[in-house]
Amino acid sequence: MTERLTPFLWILFSLGGTIAAFLFPVHLFLGGLAFPLGWLDAPSYEALRGLVQHPVVRLYLFVVISLPLFHWAHRFRYTLYDGLQLYHLTVLIAVLCYGAALVGTAVAAYTLWNLA
Amino acid sequence: MPPTIALDVIRYRPERNEEPSFQTYEVPFRDDWVVLDALNYIKDWLDGSLSFRWSCRMGVCGSCGMMVNGQPKLTCAAYLSDHQPGPIRVEPLNYFPIVRDLVVDITEFLRKLTKVKPWIIRDQVWPVEEGEYRQTPAQLDTYRQFSQCINCMLCYAACPIVGLEPEFVGPAAIALAQRYNLDSRDEAAKQRLKILSDHAGIWGCTFVGECTQVCPKHVDPAGAIQQFKLTGALDALKSLLLPWGTR
Amino acid sequence: MSDLSHHTRYHPRWYRRRMSVWWWLKNRAYSKFVLRELTSVFVALFAILFLWQLRALAHGPDAYAQFTARLKAPLFLTIDTVAFLFVLFHTITWFNLTPTAMVVRVRGKRVPDKIVAGSNYIVWVLLSGIVAWILTRG
Numbered sequence: 325m326t327e328r329l330t331p332f333l334w335i336l337f338s339l340g341g342t343i344a345a346f347l348f349p350v351h352l353f354l355g356g357l358a359f360p361l362g363w364l365d366a367p368s369y370e371a372l373r374g375l376v377q378h379p380v381v382r383l384y385l386f387v388v389i390s391l392p393l394f395h396w397a398h399r400f401r402y403t404l405y406d407g408l409q410l411y412h413l414t415v416l417i418a419v420l421c422y423g424a425a426l427v428g429t430a431v432a433a434y435t436l437w438n439l440a
Numbered sequence: 441m442p443p444t445i446a447l448d449v450i451r452y453r454p455e456r457n458e459e460p461s462f463q464t465y466e467v468p469f470r471d472d473w474v475v476l477d478a479l480n481y482i483k484d485w486l487d488g489s490l491s492f493r494w495s496c497r498m499g500v501c502g503s504c505g506m507m508v509n510g511q512p513k514l515t516c517a518a519y520l521s522d523h524q525p526g527p528i529r530v531e532p533l534n535y536f537p538i539v540r541d542l543v544v545d546i547t548e549f550l551r552k553l554t555k556v557k558p559w560i561i562r563d564q565v566w567p568v569e570e571g572e573y574r575q576t577p578a579q580l581d582t583y584r585q586f587s588q589c590i591n592c593m594l595c596y597a598a599c600p601i602v603g604l605e606p607e608f609v610g611p612a613a614i615a616l617a618q619r620y621n622l623d624s625r626d627e628a629a630k631q632r633l634k635i636l637s638d639h640a641g642i643w644g645c646t647f648v649g650e651c652t653q654v655c656p657k658h659v660d661p662a663g664a665i666q667q668f669k670l671t672g673a674l675d676a677l678k679s680l681l682l683p684w685g686t687r
Numbered sequence: 688m689s690d691l692s693h694h695t696r697y698h699p700r701w702y703r704r705r706m707s708v709w710w711w712l713k714n715r716a717y718s719k720f721v722l723r724e725l726t727s728v729f730v731a732l733f734a735i736l737f738l739w740q741l742r743a744l745a746h747g748p749d750a751y752a753q754f755t756a757r758l759k760a761p762l763f764l765t766i767d768t769v770a771f772l773f774v775l776f777h778t779i780t781w782f783n784l785t786p787t788a789m790v791v792r793v794r795g796k797r798v799p800d801k802i803v804a805g806s807n808y809i810v811w812v813l814l815s816g817i818v819a820w821i822l823t824r825g
Contacts, residue, residue, distance in 0.1 A: 331676035356767030
């Protein structure tokens with residue numbers, strides 16, 4: 325079962341890693357540092373609400389949140405059981421990691437659906 | 441007094457030792473000497489009981505691989521002058537069972553090599569009279585790099601997954617599989633993908649990348665495995681979207 | 688003759704070294720590898736933070752104002768700084784490993800690794816510019 329799923333999980337891992345590599349630095353720099361510290365003017369509440377009205381923006385936000393979560397799930401799973409040699413917990417770790425990514429994806433979908 | 445350099449060498453004599461331990465030898469230091477020269481000096485002049493493998497002395501045979509100061513190296517290419525002032529730590533290759541001193545058991549490695557069917561497989565083999573299977577320089581170029589492997593096993597000693605998961609087929613064998621997959625004369629890529637499409641195969645690799653770093657022949661096994669993963673992933677995607685297609 | 692009772696002559700008794708649980712601390716390349724893998728924790732952290740921001744946005748102006756105020760707290764600024772450095776490390780390692788994982792061929796010739804990795808950086812700068820422009824144009 326897991327062996328058959330692995331290629332697909334790897335695709336999600338790769339796509340998520342690519343998205344995070346290209347887009348997370350700028351989002352994190354702006355949202356986490358430049359805006360809170362006042363280096364740049366943060367967009368207003370109304371401006372952001374206006375922005376997320378657009379379906380393309382909502383799709384973008386969904387992809388940018390969901391796929392990097394799967395990227396984490398895959399990488400962290402391997403790091404946990406290779407790094408700490410937890411081979412007897414392989415199944416549990418996999419369920420927890422990918423499960424968390426699925427929950428995050430569901431919450432993101434729900435939030436963005438209601439944000440319209 | 442001529443300059444010397446110390447070598448801390450792992451000794452393990454199963455009939456006498458419970459576990460390996462270091463023994464220090466003082467050998468002449470010469471600019472043009474490699475670690476293998478120093479080991480041979482020890483064997484000839486200091487301690488004839490030291491066991492190690494070697495053959496060609498010129499980086500072709502792949503039998504003198506050992507850990508030099510913790511790094512997998514061909515000892516015939518590891519200059520003493522690059523490891524000054526010493527002592528230089530010489531150990532058998534990591535993750536392999538030790539038979540004696542610096543000699544490791546490679547049975548498992550050979551089993552893994554044959555597991556990936558590293559030979560040309562064709563549905564139809566032409567009779568000799570029909571001539572050779574022709575290949576353009578561009579076709580040769582797609583796999584040439586992966587065909588340079590000398591089976592020195594340095595990549596296995598560099599790969600933590602090899603140490604962690606004894607069943608992991610490992611860098612050189614997967615690179616060799618990829619070498620035949622990319623060969624225009626071969627038709628067994630699907631077979632090899634099936635053999636390697638599990639946790640002991642390509643999906644066990646986490647792209648540490650050290651196999652490529654230590655390879656004395658620039659084979660780039662890490663690249664071969666990642667490219668193999670991409671092929672495997674696309675193949676899985678294709679059979680999901682086109683389940684009625686050829687499998 | 689053998690001094691060890693369990694050693695039989697002509698029967699090999701191989702010594703297997705056990706792998707330490709701390710194997711990733713014993714070699715600089717391994718440490719760098721584990722550090723690279725741990726960037727994923729900060730990737731997930733930021734994805735969750737991003738999601739949290741969207742939820743605050745959905746809950747109305749007051750909830751959103753509360754969220755942005757919270758981001759100014761030293762604790763969050765520290766977390767964001769650390770996360771930013773790790774995410775940057777992820778970006779650099781990801782771009783630099785791309786040419787190894789993916790062979791690009793143009794007219795049968797393999798495109799040099801530097802060009803493949805370099806084009807990643809160019810696209811990165813462009814995308815970052817677009818995102819920054821959209822978010823700061825007022």
